[in-house]
Amino acid sequence: MNHHLTLTLLEGQFAICQLAPHQDIPPWATRGEVWSVTRTPTELTVVCGEHYVPKDAPADGGWGCLRIDGHFDLSMTGVLDSVAGPLANAGVSIFAFSTFETDYLLIRSTQIHVARATLTDAGHAVHIPERNPR
Numbered sequence: 001m002n003h004h005l006t007l008t009l010l011e012g013q014f015a016i017c018q019l020a021p022h023q024d025i026p027p028w029a030t031r032g033e034v035w036s037v038t039r040t041p042t043e044l045t046v047v048c049g050e051h052y053v054p055k056d057a058p059a060d061g062g063w064g065c066l067r068i069d070g071h072f073d074l075s076m077t078g079v080l081d082s083v084a085g086p087l088a089n090a091g092v093s094i095f096a097f098s099t100f101e102t103d104y105l106l107i108r109s110t111q112i113h114v115a116r117a118t119l120t121d122a123g124h125a126v127h128i129p130e131r132n133p134r
Contacts, residue, residue, distance in 0.1 A: 003082040006069040006125045007105075010034060014106055015053045015061040016095055019044040028052045034065065034104070036097045047097055047106065063095065063106040066115070066126070071101045079103060086122040087115060 010033075017029070021043050028048070029037055035048040050061040072079050080096060080103050087094055087107070092115050095106040107115045116126040 003079055004123045004125075005079070005082065006127060007066045007083070007119065008069055008127045009112065009129065010065040010067055011129070012065075013050040013061060013109060014047060014063040014065050015050040015059040016063065016106065017046040017048070017053060017057050017059040019046060019058070026057075028054060028057075034067075036104075038097075047095070062109050064109045064112050066105045066107060068103045068105075069127075072103075074100070082122070083119060083124065086118050090114060090118040092118060 012032075014034075019026075021039065021041060023044050025037055025044070025046075029035060029046040029052070030048075031052045032049040035046070037047075038045045050059075050063075053059045053061065068079065068083065080098070083105065084094060084096065087105075092107060092111045097104050097106075112128075116128065119126050
């Protein structure tokens with residue numbers, strides 16, 4: 001299925017942190033407007049604003065966050081693939097996370113221009129607010 005989506009670049013830089021699997025969720029992990037915490041038997045992964053992450057935390061920063069705008073029914077197929085596929089073909093790596101309503105893509109800030117051009121060529125609209133020009 002070929003979706004034509006609108007994506008918006010969120011303000012700020014994000015980081016992906018890998019913590020010990022049984023560690024408590026640190027208070028800094030749940031600050032800001034957008035954050036995600038996922039626990040598995042082997043790790044605790046935190047996605048949050050880069051400026052909230054302590055210097056001694058194991059983190060990979062420098063990510064921009066694109067939100068797929070709109071609410072998508074959980075039975076809808078191919079939404080994430082319609083953006084991930086073209087980005088993969090262009091050599092743009094992503095880190096995706098989802099909510100009940102939509103999907104988010106972390107993209108290296110240095111690749112935002114390439115991602116925007118790639119997604120536009122694939123029929124999507126990418127909105128970069130003036131407060132966060134790239």
